[in-house]
Amino acid sequence: MKKLTFKTTYADNFLGENFLSPIKKELEIAQEKIFAKTGAGSDFLGWVNLPSDYDQKELQQIKVAAKKIQKQSQTVVVLGIGGSYLGARAALEALRSPNYNQLEKKTPNIYFSGNTLSADAFAEIVAMIGQQDFSIIVISKSGTTTETAVAFRLFRKLLIDKYGRQEANQRIYAVTDKSKGVLKEMSNQEGYTTFVVPDDIGGRYSVLTAVGLLPLAIAGINLDDLLTGAQEAQKNLKKGNLQNPAWQYAGARQLLARKDKTMEVLSYYQPRFRQLSEWWKQLFGESEGKEQQGIFPASVELTTDLHSLGQYLQEGKRNLIETVLWCKKSQQTITIHEDKENLDKLSFLSGKTLDFINEQAFKATLNAHQEGGVPNFIVEIPEMNEWQLGYLFYFFEFSCALSAYLSGVNPFNQPGVEVYKQKMFKLLGKN
Amino acid sequence: MKKLTFKTTYADNFLGENFLSPIKKELEIAQEKIFAKTGAGSDFLGWVNLPSDYDQKELQQIKVAAKKIQKQSQTVVVLGIGGSYLGARAALEALRSPNYNQLEKKTPNIYFSGNTLSADAFAEIVAMIGQQDFSIIVISKSGTTTETAVAFRLFRKLLIDKYGRQEANQRIYAVTDKSKGVLKEMSNQEGYTTFVVPDDIGGRYSVLTAVGLLPLAIAGINLDDLLTGAQEAQKNLKKGNLQNPAWQYAGARQLLARKDKTMEVLSYYQPRFRQLSEWWKQLFGESEGKEQQGIFPASVELTTDLHSLGQYLQEGKRNLIETVLWCKKSQQTITIHEDKENLDKLSFLSGKTLDFINEQAFKATLNAHQEGGVPNFIVEIPEMNEWQLGYLFYFFEFSCALSAYLSGVNPFNQPGVEVYKQKMFKLLGKN
Numbered sequence: 001m002k003k004l005t006f007k008t009t010y011a012d013n014f015l016g017e018n019f020l021s022p023i024k025k026e027l028e029i030a031q032e033k034i035f036a037k038t039g040a041g042s043d044f045l046g047w048v049n050l051p052s053d054y055d056q057k058e059l060q061q062i063k064v065a066a067k068k069i070q071k072q073s074q075t076v077v078v079l080g081i082g083g084s085y086l087g088a089r090a091a092l093e094a095l096r097s098p099n100y101n102q103l104e105k106k107t108p109n110i111y112f113s114g115n116t117l118s119a120d121a122f123a124e125i126v127a128m129i130g131q132q133d134f135s136i137i138v139i140s141k142s143g144t145t146t147e148t149a150v151a152f153r154l155f156r157k158l159l160i161d162k163y164g165r166q167e168a169n170q171r172i173y174a175v176t177d178k179s180k181g182v183l184k185e186m187s188n189q190e191g192y193t194t195f196v197v198p199d200d201i202g203g204r205y206s207v208l209t210a211v212g213l214l215p216l217a218i219a220g221i222n223l224d225d226l227l228t229g230a231q232e233a234q235k236n237l238k239k240g241n242l243q244n245p246a247w248q249y250a251g252a253r254q255l256l257a258r259k260d261k262t263m264e265v266l267s268y269y270q271p272r273f274r275q276l277s278e279w280w281k282q283l284f285g286e287s288e289g290k291e292q293q294g295i296f297p298a299s300v301e302l303t304t305d306l307h308s309l310g311q312y313l314q315e316g317k318r319n320l321i322e323t324v325l326w327c328k329k330s331q332q333t334i335t336i337h338e339d340k341e342n343l344d345k346l347s348f349l350s351g352k353t354l355d356f357i358n359e360q361a362f363k364a365t366l367n368a369h370q371e372g373g374v375p376n377f378i379v380e381i382p383e384m385n386e387w388q389l390g391y392l393f394y395f396f397e398f399s400c401a402l403s404a405y406l407s408g409v410n411p412f413n414q415p416g417v418e419v420y421k422q423k424m425f426k427l428l429g430k431n
Numbered sequence: 432m433k434k435l436t437f438k439t440t441y442a443d444n445f446l447g448e449n450f451l452s453p454i455k456k457e458l459e460i461a462q463e464k465i466f467a468k469t470g471a472g473s474d475f476l477g478w479v480n481l482p483s484d485y486d487q488k489e490l491q492q493i494k495v496a497a498k499k500i501q502k503q504s505q506t507v508v509v510l511g512i513g514g515s516y517l518g519a520r521a522a523l524e525a526l527r528s529p530n531y532n533q534l535e536k537k538t539p540n541i542y543f544s545g546n547t548l549s550a551d552a553f554a555e556i557v558a559m560i561g562q563q564d565f566s567i568i569v570i571s572k573s574g575t576t577t578e579t580a581v582a583f584r585l586f587r588k589l590l591i592d593k594y595g596r597q598e599a600n601q602r603i604y605a606v607t608d609k610s611k612g613v614l615k616e617m618s619n620q621e622g623y624t625t626f627v628v629p630d631d632i633g634g635r636y637s638v639l640t641a642v643g644l645l646p647l648a649i650a651g652i653n654l655d656d657l658l659t660g661a662q663e664a665q666k667n668l669k670k671g672n673l674q675n676p677a678w679q680y681a682g683a684r685q686l687l688a689r690k691d692k693t694m695e696v697l698s699y700y701q702p703r704f705r706q707l708s709e710w711w712k713q714l715f716g717e718s719e720g721k722e723q724q725g726i727f728p729a730s731v732e733l734t735t736d737l738h739s740l741g742q743y744l745q746e747g748k749r750n751l752i753e754t755v756l757w758c759k760k761s762q763q764t765i766t767i768h769e770d771k772e773n774l775d776k777l778s779f780l781s782g783k784t785l786d787f788i789n790e791q792a793f794k795a796t797l798n799a800h801q802e803g804g805v806p807n808f809i810v811e812i813p814e815m816n817e818w819q820l821g822y823l824f825y826f827f828e829f830s831c832a833l834s835a836y837l838s839g840v841n842p843f844n845q846p847g848v849e850v851y852k853q854k855m856f857k858l859l860g861k862n
Binding site: 081082083086097099101102103104115116117118119120121122123124127128143144145146147149150152153154157182183185186189190203262263269270271272278281282285286288289290291292293294296297298301303304306307308309310311312313314315316317318319320330331332333334336337339343344345346348349352353354355357358360361363364365367368369371372373414415416417419420421423424426427428429430431 | 514517528530533547548549550551558574575576577578580581588616617620634693700701702709712713716719722723724725728732734737738739740741744745746748749750751761763765768770775776777783785786788789791792794795796798800803804846850851852853855858862
């Protein structure tokens with residue numbers, strides 16, 4: 001199987017030849033921190049062997065629950081925020097479509113809620129569900145995350161009003177702590193079907209647990225292929241050598257960070273990768289953005305944003321790294337037809353596919369941005385399917401852990417997230 | 432009418448009292464460049480007096496065309512990229528909804544296309560249109576912008592196949608140069624209804640021309656209110672003094688840029704403002720990102736991203752400015768209901784509205800981020816409607832022009848955008 005490649009060709013003039021040599025020792029130490037569990041945050045390394053060690057019984061239960069939900073409902077509301085929704089949404093959009101709900105399909109609509117305090121966002125999802133049968137997946141380790149808990153109270157009432165409490169309880173699926181917390185207690189009392197958020201896997205590393213897999217199974221996504229792809233990555237990235245693409249990515253970005261590159265822009269050429277870029281932003285931003293350091297993660301959708309942030313990328317402050325997530329194959333093929341009148345002067349493109357034109361834009365942009373002073377990395381996948389996405393998720397997770405260790409921080413904590421929460425709870429009068 | 436305010440309260444410890452005094456002289460000069468047309472790019476100042484001087488005859492023609500489109504079609508495809516679509520999309524989502532097409536309404540569906548080379552994105556819009564009657568608005572000054580021209584060729588064929596050439600031509604509306612270019616020539620030959628992209632207004636400043644107004648009129652948006660709000664801003668921001676909120680915003684951000692703040696993050700608390708943040712990113716990024724300088728514009732959706740980039744904002748590299756676009760009123764009101772069992776331990780919020788909780792999150796976050804070392808600006812609007820949005824658009828445009836002049840660059844050119852285009856055309860064999 002052709003798989004992900006990582007290239008620094010368009011960053012050569014910033015990195016030089018054999019650029020990894022000076023950082024090789026550090027990479028070996030970082031790699032050891034991951035596998036010997038000797039680094040900061042080592043209680044949260046459950047994602048490392050997750051693909052190969054996946055609990056097959058749980059996987060089976062997820063598939064059974066998904067089938068049940070597909071039968072009982074035309075619509076599923078997935079409640080979760082941050083790591084409790086970004087992975088599933090990223091995969092749904094990348095593998096199916098950002099327009100998934102609006103396209104014809106045999107699987108239920110999926111709405112993501114519980115990730116905002118916006119009244120309009122909530123009301124609109126209620127309106128879009130309308131009279132359809134629906135089920136709820138609520139994802140929260142503690143059950144007390146405000147955005148998710150609020151949405152759960154509101155949607156649970158709608159469900160009970162519609163079906164009565166007993167049937168409503170059959171339509172609620174909780175992904176939460178294995179034994180404690182508000183949501184787990186509710187689940188026990190009400191008899192919700194539950195799945196576990198493992199103790200040793202943080203939110204941003206949880207896409208390949210029930211957190212991500214349950215919603216994805218409902219959309220008909222092949223979980224086995226997703227996990228097999230991740231397994232292959234697990235096997236490949238374990239190798240402690242300079243050919244390891246995660247070593248190259250983590251090493252290259254940290255070397256550039258030490259040369260005063262302060263931002264990394266993830267660029268991609270398919271709108272269906274937008275949520276993947278949001279998942280990536282959480283992964284890297286939350287893992288590395290601490291102790292007053294970290295490369296700020298931003299993203300641009302190309303070629304769209306070449307007509308927006310393109311000017312900045314080409315000629316702005318030269319503190320940028322650009323990482324291009326490239327996949328040359330769309331799922332559909334569109335060919336520019338002949339038009340003999342050629343009123344639009346576009347016949348130089350007749351017979352060409354959109355994929356071909358997009359690829360020329362990609363190549364031209366790599367050249368242009370490199371010449372403009374931006375080092376470009378390429379993360380290339382041969383096509384977008386479950387296997388490739390599983391590989392990609394793991395590649396980014398592993399690279400991120402390495403990169404954070406190289407920068408000297410704990411990749412797995414997020415102490416800063418509590419600050420606004422405590423202030424907010426005080427304002428809200430929570431004891 | 433209560434209107435937009437700009438506050439630096441949560442940036443005081445970075446700016447100090449009377450912070451504008453040292454930069455007052457520069458602001459006077461920048462203001463004069465705009466009104467005396469003595470600065471770089473002064474051929475592109477048509478937006479300054481646009482609200483007050485709007486051609487009433489054209490406005491009437493836009494309304495007539497919109498009514499015709501509403502009658503002839505259930506769906507409109509708007510083709511344009513960069514400044515030729517971001518403003519309309521921003522306004523449509525802010526005033527109606529990001530879920531506009533999926534919600535019940537009396538006005539046609541609106542799909543934005545011609546802004547990508549993705550085959551999947553194109554094919555999915557075709558699928559969503561299905562058998563519905565549709566019209567096309569094509570927006571391009573030259574008519575040769577690749578993404579838009581390609582989509583136009585493809586959609587035009589669909590239209591001709593469906594209706595025949597004569598009726599198809601009645602369903603195509605072009606917003607283009609007043610006299611020259613490929614699209615203008617096609618329009619003349621085929622008899623499309625046309626509107627003008629003025630010569631003296633660049634794409635990113637064009638939302639209040641036919642570029643933005645025609646699509647918005649179709650969605651039933653009140654153009655008069657939009658322009659009246661912008662007129663009020665035009666009147667207020669003309670005043671050359673330190674109470675001018677645009678002086679405060681432009682002055683404060685440039686003072687912080689001189690203290691090594693290299694990024695500005697626009698944060699907002701309503702998903703419907705997301706596209707507005709994309710419009711803002713083009714406006715500031717394309718105006719200021721040149722000559723190896725410029726504040727990089729990024730955005731976060733809160734409270735959503737407090738569980739993602741929140742960690743970075745709180746504790747990452749301290750090179751950030753945060754500008755909060757705040758509107759305390761949603762269009763809908765949702766109240767957390769009582770639940771005596773209180774299984775979810777959420778009854779401290781019973782009786783509270785989502786707007787209230789969102790506001791406490793906003794206040795808590797301002798405090799938290801300021802304490803964490805990020806200066807926060809607040810751009811507050813009392814509610815989101817046409818008038819306020821017209822004011823807001825103009826406020827950002829004016830602030831951006833001032834800010835770019837303060838930083839010493841031409842606010843109105845975008846020389847860097849051509850670089851990848853030339854390389855791409857070479858790869859595509861265009862003569």
